[in-house]
Amino acid sequence: MRNFEIIKIENLAKRFHMGEGDFTALRDINLTFSKGEFTGLVGPSGSGKTTLLNIIGSLDNPTEGKAIVLGNSVSELTHKQSAVLRNFHIGFIFQTYNLLPVYTVFDNVEFALLLQKHSATERQKMVMEALDWVGLADKANSKPAQLSGGECQRVSIARAMVKRPEIVLADEPSANLDATNSHHIIQTMKKLNRELNTTFIFATHDEKVMQYLDRIIHLKDGMVEKDEIMPELKTKSHVSL
C-alpha cells in the first residue's frame, strides 16, 4: 500500500517585484509530498525555503505553475477558502514561535479550535491532549513570557498539532534553541509524525534537525538541486510495503 500524495508542485516559479525588474526566488520546482513524510528543505540563506513553505501554506501564490495542496490549487483559492485550508489542514511552526503574548498557553493552543467552532468540552479535551504530547500540561495557565524558548516552541508545536492537521510546516523551528532543546522538539515532532501520520515539512540549516529527516530536498538559487531519500525511510517504507 502506498502513502498517497498530499502535495504536488508542478513547474512552479515565484518572482518578486523589485525596484527595476523581477527577482526570481523559485523556478522549475516539481515536487510531490506523500502523507506521513518527515521532509526538510535545506539550502543556503536566500535559496527560497521560506518562499516555498509559504506557498504550500497558501500564504502566498506561485507566479507560475501550480501548487496543489490536499487537492486544492493554491492560486485558485479565495481568501476564505485558503483560510479554511490553513485552519483545518495546515499547522505552522515559526522560528520565533509567534505565540500571542497576552494569552495563556491554553488559549494559544485553543485558538484554532475556536475558529473551528468546537464545543468548550471538546476544546478542553483536545488542548490538554496536545499539551500532553509536548509535555506541557502543567503549564496550561502560564503566559508565554513565563516560558523558556524550548517550552515556547513546544507550545507552538501543540498549537499546530491540536487540530490534527494533515500537514505541518516548520520554518527553522530550532534556530533559536540550544542543542538539547533542538533535539527535544525534533524528537517530539518525529513522535507525532509516527503516531498521527502527519506530514512535516521543515525549512532548516540545522544539522541536528537533518539527522532526523526521512527526505532532504536541497534548494539552491531557487531550484531543486538534489532530492534525497534518507536510508532510514527506505528501510521503513520497505517494511511497510
Added chain:
Amino acid sequence: MLAFKFAYKNLIGAGLRTWLNVSVLSFAFVVIVFYNGMLDGWNRQGRSDTVAWETGNGQYWHPLYDRYDPFSLQDAHAAITSEAEKLVKENQLTPMLITQATAYPQGRMLNVMLRGIDPNQKILLIPSASLNPQNGEIPALIGKRMAESAHLKKGDHVLIRWRDINGTFDAREVLIIDIFKSNVPTVDVNQVYIPLTTLQEMTGMKKEATLLVAAATLNNTGIKGWAFKDTKFLLKDFDEMINAKKGGSRILYLLLLSIALLAIFDTQVLSIFRRQKEIGTYIALGMTRAQVIRLFTVEGSAHSILALILGSLYGIPLMLFINNYGIPMPKSADQAGVAISEKIIPFYSFGMLVSTILLVVISATIVSYFPTRRISKMKPTDALKGKIQ
C-alpha cells in the same frame, strides 16, 4: 462573540496605554453626560419656574398684543367676556392688564411695565396677595432685581406716570408694599405689579385685560375674542437660549471627545504597525483578513465599553453628590434675562444617556475601524516577517 473575547484579552493585555485611552474617553463621557445633565436640569427648572411665575399653562392674548412691542399695549386691551369671567370665578383663569409707564425713583426716570394683577389669584407664584388696599395709597409689588436697579426698598414711595385710555398723562405715587424674589427675570426686571382693579380705574379700562393666564387645570377650550398661546410658544425665548447653550457646549465636548478618539486612533495605528507578526499569525492560524479586521476594530471600540464602565464608576457617585448639593450659578448668569435658579440640579434623562453612550461607542468604533483597513492590503507573508510597509 469570538472577536469580543480576543479583543478583551488583547486590550487588557496592552496595559497602561489602554487605561490611558480609557481614562481620557471616560472623562469625555462623564463631561458630556454632566454638561447635558446640567443644561437639561436648567431647562427643566427654568421651564417650570417660567410656567409657575410667568406663563401659566398657556395664555389667552388680546389679538393685538405683541410681547416684543410695547406700543401694541395701547390697543391690546378688551373687556373680559362673560365666558372668560366664568372661568376666572372658577380660578381657571386670571386676567392681567398691562400698560407702559414711567417710574421716577429718586428723580431718575425708568421705563416700566405696569401690570394689573388680581390680588386673589392663585395661578401664578407672584405674591399678589400682599397687594391689599392701603388707606388711600396704591400698593405696588416689585421683584428683587427691579428693587436693586431702582434702589427701592419696602415702604418706599415712587412716582409713576402713565397714559389713560384717551392718551392723557396722569401720575401718582405708589407704595412699595413688598419685594419678591423669583428665578424668572422677566417677571421682575422693570415690572411693577398693582391691583388689577386699581390699574383698570387708573387707565379707564374698566373690566378690561390684556391677557388671561390659564391655570394648569384648564383644558384649552378656546375663548372667543382671545388668541390662545401655548407654553411652547410662550417659552420660545427660553428654549432658544437653552439650544444656543447646548450648541456652545457641544463644541466644547466634541473637542474633548475628539482628543480621546485621537488617542484611540493613534493606538490603533501603532498597534497595527507593531503587531504585524501577530496579524500574520492570526492569518496562518486560519483567520480571514476580514476576521482580523473585525478583531482589531472590536478591540479598539472596546475602549469605549471600558470607558463607559470606568466613567460610571466615578461618574455616578460624583453626579449623585452634585445632585445632592446642586451647582451654584454665578450672579451674572441672571443678566442673560432668562430663568435660572441660584442652584441647578442636573437632570439625566434616559434618552440623553442612551444617545451619549451611542455617540461614544459608535465614534470609537469608527476611529478603530479606519486604521484596520490597511490589514486588508497586507500580504500575510510580509506581515509574518513584521516587515515595515
